[in-house]
Amino acid sequence: MIDRRDMLALSALGAVALGTASNADAAPVTPDQASLSLHGRKLHILDLTHRLTRAFAFTPGRLTMEAVEGSGAKAGMALNRISIVEHTGTHLDAPRHFAPDGASAGDIPVSQLIVPLVVIDIRNKVKADRDARVEPRHIVAWERRHGRIPAGSCVVMLSGWNPLKAFSSYGSLTPAERRKSPGFDTAVMDILMKRDVRGIGVDTMSIDAGEAMPAFPVHQAWLRSGRWALEGLTNLDRAPAAGGLLFAGVAPLENATGMPARVIALF
């Protein structure tokens, strides 16, 4: 049973396919990396994006597609109307998701969408605790190794989570287990803001840990400060912990509180 408040929370998160996800639905776009040359230097590209499939829609109407009238085989042209909740699949949360006067997906300039990438690996902790958080000590450990987090960067949590796997097992979990998923601890918000971090990202479907929902303290603090977030990232285990860049390729739709995106790492 999912109550009404949980339903809205889950809807916001693009969460739970209630056992409908199959492995076929979850197939990534392949190949998911590229390397090419720019100014004579090798540039590696890694796709951090899940293929956007119905596996990311937990209610039948969340993601639909219908042919535009008159299109099709006879017209020699295929053309669809898409209907989608903004926060589906790998997507950006714009400040407006939680800040009524905040920037929409249409207001964020490229200068804020291509940024240094910082990967915080908490996979070991997640093995022992399904509700693990990115804590201040993880930030301290990263900085001890790589130096101060660059201003304007995006700090992402690598928890090892696969939302599609989580969705497909949702039906077999206890209510207590369903509420457990890794996320950022509110205690790191201040530190990241002091570092002038621009965005945060996660490989789960929420920057808030499961047990923090539906209060959403991290969404509240982070998005209301005018910053953005990325949810549903993948392949973070193959991105460099430091020294790379992240680009959030989000169509600049005016007034949108979020948008499915193509997110890449460059290194």
Place this chain on the structure above:
Amino acid sequence: MIDRRDMLALSALGAVALGTASNADAAPVTPDQASLSLHGRKLHILDLTHRLTRAFAFTPGRLTMEAVEGSGAKAGMALNRISIVEHTGTHLDAPRHFAPDGASAGDIPVSQLIVPLVVIDIRNKVKADRDARVEPRHIVAWERRHGRIPAGSCVVMLSGWNPLKAFSSYGSLTPAERRKSPGFDTAVMDILMKRDVRGIGVDTMSIDAGEAMPAFPVHQAWLRSGRWALEGLTNLDRAPAAGGLLFAGVAPLENATGMPARVIALF
């Protein structure tokens, strides 16, 4: 009067706001460039994307947004359902748009979306001829100056066209004038395929010149060959003619024949 066949063609192209576009609607996302450092080298980013506004929707239902039930001020969270025709604003045409079994937007890997950028400037010709085409001699001239077009690249037409300006003046044009807009000549398709070019792009809303519609010979030849296209690009006058890269940031939506995108140049 727009007849039914034209209407479908225009719908495919995301064309004509029938005088509803205002300058406010057409405001770009600013700042539209960034520069940052990667491996100690300066990297310039230029946004080639129009802000995705209602100015790009010529029928009232082409682009709509409604709050998800239960979201809003009281819930402390804004969340919308978007309904949009795939080929709206700056967008990618996937092969499937014209090839029934062709790759969808969900099938194109990043290795084919980040590619060398080739800019063919035909602005002088467009001044004299509203229906100017990219012709073989333009390709020859580019190669004489910059060398052979790199395999796997994206070749874009810089015509100086601004679709929003064109849309807003649509009502004052004669039927003959309405059919005139720059595009690729079918005569260059073979050359570009021989160079193993991956994508083509335009600053108009169609890779076909206006007078070639609704037969769409360029769409037919190019997309059916398994290649993609970008329509509605902007800022091409500020991109380097050679030596840069283009990234088409398109959410990998399964089965989509096209998708609004965030397109950038890197140089």
